Amino acid sequence: MKFFYWFIALALVATVLAVLFVPGADDLVEQTFQRYLGRAAR
Numbered sequence: 001m002k003f004f005y006w007f008i009a010l011a012l013v014a015t016v017l018a019v020l021f022v023p024g025a026d027d028l029v030e031q032t033f034q035r036y037l038g039r040a041a042r
Contacts, residue, residue: 018025 015029019029
């Protein structure tokens, strides 16, 4: 279970860094979240 939390933390940090420094990454992240949130809302 500890490995799972480390993986989530690492993925979150990588996502934040990608959004800050990679052009266009924010659109990809936004589309992905909207896709998953749209499924959860149904």
